Amino acid sequence: MAKQEGGGLSFHLLGPFEAWSGDTRLRLGGAIHERVLSSLLLETGRTVPVSRLVQVAWNDSPPATAAHQVRKAVADLRRRLPGGSDLIVTQGPGYRSTATTAELDFLEFGEHVHEAARAVADGRHSDGRAALRTALSLWRGRALSGSGSDLLESVAAGLEERRVAAAEQYFDLRLAEGEAAALVADLRDLIAQHPLREPLRGKLMLALYRSGRSAEALDEYRKVRELLVEELGIDPGAQLSGLYKAILREAPELGLDADESSAEPRRTPSETVPDRTHCTLPHDLPDFTGRRHELDVLLAAMTHRARSRGSRRIVALDGMGGSGKTSLAVHAAHQVAAEFPDGQLYIDLRGFTPGEMPVAPGAALHGLLRSLGVPGERIPEDLDGRAALWRAQLRGRRMLLLLDNAADAVQVLPLLPASSACLVVVTSRARLVDLDGAEWLSIGPMSLADGTLLVEQVLGAVRIGAEPDAGRELVRMCGQLPLALRIVAARLRNRPRWTLQYLVDRLQDETRRLGELSAGDRSVAATLQLSFQAMDEEHRTAFRLLALHPGTDVDVYAAAALLGLDVHATEATLERLLDVHLLQQPELGLYRFHDLVRDFARTLSCPATAREDHAAVRSLLGYYVTVTEAACGVLFPGRKASAAAIAPYDGALPPLGTMSGAAGWFDQEQDGLIAAVHLADREGLDREAACLTRNVVFRLNSLGRFNEFRDISRVAVAAARRADDLPLLGVSLSSLGVVCWKLGHLDEGVEAAQEGRDVAAELGDRRTESHAESTLGLLLTVLGRHTEALPRLERALDLERSLDAPQAEVESLSNLSTLYMQWGRYEEAAAAARQALEIHRTLDYRDNHVMVLTDLAFALTGLGAVEEAHEHLARARTLCDVSSPPADVALVLALSADIGERLGRHAVVKGLAERALALAGAGASPTRQAKTENLLGRLHLRRGDVGRALSLHLHAYEIAAAMPYRAEQAHALFGLAAVRTAMGDDKAAHQLRAQADELLRSMDVRVRSAAWCLSG
Known part of the structure; x- marks a missing residue:
């Protein structure tokens, strides 16, 4: 099944389970997720009870929490799959999939099989054969192989039976059309998978007999008889025995005649070419595979042109070297040959042939005229004379002309006939735009499924089936290019000891990949070199x-x-x-x-181009620094422009005038920008690396991509040190401190923030100094070192007010509110948040505004003003959208759910809580995740879900202890104590509360532990 274009979902069950969104393979979680989703998809449109999903997931040994884990898996799937909430709907006692036929390969398989049955019933055998070929091409191995579920295995067995039945019908149709010799290998592959299936053996015997291999056909009967006796204690059935006897006596009803005794396929009457026909087409590839869509388009164009009445009929294929243009054109030409009874001529124009010059038009015409039987002495010497004679020879004839491997339009134009009854097919690596009236078809790489099938045709289904994942990876490593695929398949066929994975590993090295993709005279590098040299x-x-x-x-x-x-x-x-x-x-x-x-x-x-290459990279990096600076200025108003450590790029920039335009540019370029930082690092362009990082991390922070934020920040710090550029070092350290807080790398963050502050103070860079002080205060807050954190935040605020930097002041006030809240000083926490909110009236920085409203809601909760906290959270939620940092939104939703439950607004609580948990896990910020999961654990305990509360508080404790985030450790311990109390284990609850109280004392928290826990 082809992956859906345009980002659509598709699910592949006819082989190892795969889910795709467009060209992106989706990672769904683990085996439980795949089993649950497979079960829902196999019964799409019907409700599958949770109890059945439990059995699918764990066979007969489910854990006590199986039903909960199934629901959690469904929630994960809804989050991981685009449109997952619409794809998997809750209904009654279970769930229902809404996937369509277009999204499910096994349903598409069934449709093609039914289509084949209708075609055969109507006498349209060629249509039936094509439908079955398409149906069978959807299979990538045994259905749901490796699922590990007994129920899914039983379903897979049923699907496999349908596959074999379809294959048997397909083989029958091909045998009826005289393709005996070409079927032998396919039949052997399928028999290897189903050795006891007598109908398959019968078809193999017949194919061998009709190919003139009677002895092998009889030996095949001997082998299956011995196997049946050994395995089942029975003899072959009457049908197979009858075939054996018929082969022994060379029964005429078996259809063997002089034509069929050769290895060549028998032609059907419609394919027979009259003796008077001139045909110089190359042989069709016996294992031509895939390209169904391109072939259908090409055939439609060719047959439409053959019926039309225009003055010139040209169909042209273009594509990169090695894409299989010639094979496709020859294959299509053979299929339509009967529509051109006066001949089918082929000429290789050698536009891109190693070691040879392109064929001159005059020489090409000479060869074509001789193909028509024109004596050499009658062929004029000049180009115009030959072209005129060629057109005269074709007048009134219905001929197909295949001009392969054209260099340019100049080479082709003299060869075009004037006759409207002729069809010209041209292949070229370039689109020959001067061929007026041509109908063009561009040939790209094969689909993953077609590429895999091509390799399977050469190596056999057994070898591919043994390593399905490596087979698909091999196709990807070859760029799905037919030439490369045929080369690697040939190498593997000639090296039976090589596994597919071994060759994949060899191809991983980009520096030697092209060397691996060569065999004899065929080479991907040589093919590309010809295009380059042209x-x-x-x-x-x-x-x-x-x-x-x-x-x-x-x-x-x-x-x-x-x-x-x-x-x-x-x-x-x-x-x-x-x-x-x-x-x-x-x-x-x-x-x-x-x-x-x-x-x-x-x-x-190479060394000769090194200087020019380095200058080009420097120019590119200068461009990226300049354009990211401009984009940040639009997206983050109030952000101070960076000092000009490198010269600005003076070329044209993309339009970035609006926030949506700047955000769209960043989203389009984001992965390339990260790669550009590493490129700068490799090239020794240290200032470019640090300057670009400073801009890129702003957007990474807003997207919640904190691991990448950290990685390039470390690169920037090292680059600034090498450049001995203290201003850049101070900025880079400051950024590193921020992301260390986000990721919970607190010790590294404190070290970076302290050094960044000291560097900024030495330089007199008060803006960077204030930012580092604020970050340091926040890191110390998370560590529970409140008395150290407070003066750092107060110093940051003094600097920001003297600099008139309101946006920075808001961030420090937010950090101060967090400190006071965590310290149990709720009035001061609320006052700091209200100051920040007042300043925000003059700013347009949405993400910070959201967190200030959340800070105030936390403080008001501590003061018992939950109704007012609810109002502020409602405002915060209206400011959130899909571009907001997921971890921040998770915290807003979790607190909203908590307060909604307190106020008795139960209808919305569950939805808020589920969304919060999903976003917290996706947000890559353990500090936010620990806080969110503690809030939700407390919520679930109040709702009576003791098991869910236990797992959430345990996970929150593990996250917090690893940093260590002592405030959230204490919250988790209080939550676990409450859970143990609810479970009747008062002793354990007392021990947990004692641990939490000890943490509070270490943080100098002086309110009663119970009140502190409920407020935070």
Whole structure:
């Protein structure tokens, strides 16, 4: 089944279970998640009770918490799957999947099988065969292989039976069409999986007999008879025995004649070519595989053109080298040959043939005329004369002309016939835009399913089935390029001791990948080299430099920075590379290398190009620093522009005037920007690395991508040290301190913030000093070192007020409110939050506004003003959207649920709590996650769900203790004590409260522990 385009969901059960969103493989969790989802999908549209899902997940040995774990798995699946809440709906005692036929490969398989049955019943055997071929192509191995569930295995057995039945019908149709020899290998592969299935053995015997291999057919009967006796103690059935006897006497009803005794497939009457026909087409590939969509489009274009009455009929295929254009064109030409009774001519124009010059038009015409039987002495010497004679020879004839491997339109135009009854098919690596009236079809890499099937056709289903994951990874490593796939399949076939995984491991090394993709005269690198050599020097240089870009996609502005051109000249260059299929265009305005093309392009850089390459990278990084600075200015108003540590880029920038435009640019470029920081680090461009990091982390922080934030912050600190640039070092350390708080790396964060503060103080950089002091105060707060944290935050506020930096002041007041709240000083916590809220009236910084409202709600809860806290949280929720940091939103929702429960607004509590828990786990911020899970644990205990409360508080304690976040450790311990009390274990509850009280004393918290716990 093809993955859904445009980001649609698709689920593959005909093989190891897979879920895809467009071209992205989805990670669903663990085995339990996959079993639950598989069960729901297999019964899509029907409600599956939780009890049945428990049995699917654990067979006959479910744990005591099985039902809870199933519900948790469903919640995880809803979060991980795009549109998951709509895909899996709660209904009665269980859940129901709403997946459609287009999303499920086993339903699509069934539709194609039914379509085949209707076609055969109507006498349309070729349509039936095509439908069955499509149905069988959806299988990637045994259905749901490796699921580990007894129930799913029983369902898989039923699906496998349907597969074999469809395969048997498919083989019958092919046998009826005379394809005996081509079937032998396929039948042997399927028999290896089902050795006792007599109908399959019978078809193999018949195929061998009709291929002139009677002895092998009889030996096949001997083997199956011995196997049946040994395994089951029975002899073959009457049908197989009758076939054996018929082969012994060479019964005429078996259909063997002189034509069928050869290894060549028998032609049906519709495929028979009259003797008078001139046919020079190459042989069709016996194992041509996949390309169903492209073949259908091509055949439709060819047959439509054959019926039309235009003055010129041309169908042209273009695509990168190795994409299989010639194989597809030849395959299609054989299928429509009967529509051109006067002949089918083929010529290789050698536009991209190693070691040879393209065929001149005059030479091509000479060869074509001789193919038609024109004597050499009658062929004119000049090009115009030959073209005129060629057109005269074709007048009134219905012929198909396949012009393969064309270099350019100049080579093709003289070969075009004038006759409207002729069809011309052209293949080329470039789109020949001068061929007016041509109907174009661009050929890209194969689909993953087609690529896997191609390798399977060469190696056999058994070998692929033994390593299905490695087989798919091998196809991906080859970029799904047919030439590369045939090369690796040939290597594996000739090396039976090699596993698929072994070759995958060899291909992991990008520096040797192209060397691995060569066999004899066939080489991916050599194929790409021909396309490269066909370009002029300007485009060759551009091709090499573009490969220096560290991201997947590049837009025209970044490309202009790399190439040192203006935007218009750059776009023209990119479009030229696109025309010759050395670049791809995933969407308008973006350009991308095929993986193998990128590998090849990177081999072109060498010591002789090092200076030019380094200058191009420096220019690209300067561009990214300049444009991220501009984008941050739009997205984060009030943010102070960074000092100019590097010269600004003076080329064109993308339009970033609106917040949506700046956010969209960041989202498009984000992974490439992170890669650019590492590129700068590798190239020794230390100032560029640190400056770019300063801007990129602002957006990473707002997206909650804290691990990447930390990684590039560490790179920036090291780069600033190497550059001996104290201002950049202070800023980089300050950023590192922030993300260490987010991730709970508290000791590293304190060290970074202290050093950053000292560096800033030495330089007199009061803005960076204030930020470092505020961050240090927050880190010390989390560590429970309140008396040390307070003066740090007060110092930060003094500096920010003297600098008139309201946004920074708000952040420090928020941190101060957190400190007072955690300290049990609720009035002061509320006062700090109200000050921050008042300043926010003059600011437009949504994420900080959300957290200030939440700070105030926490403080008001501590004071018992829950109604007012509820009002502030309602405002906070209205400010949140999909771009808000997930961990922050989780905290807002968890506190909202807690307060909603206290106020008796039970209808909304469950939904808020579930969303909060899902976001907390996805937010990558353990400090927020511990706080959120403690809130939710307390909520579930009040609602009577003791088991859920226990697991939440335990997990929160583990997270908090690892940092250590002593306040949340204490919250978790109080929560666990309350759970133990509810369970009747007063002794354990007393011990837990004693541990919590000890933590409170270490933090100098002077309110009663019970009141502190309820407020926080």
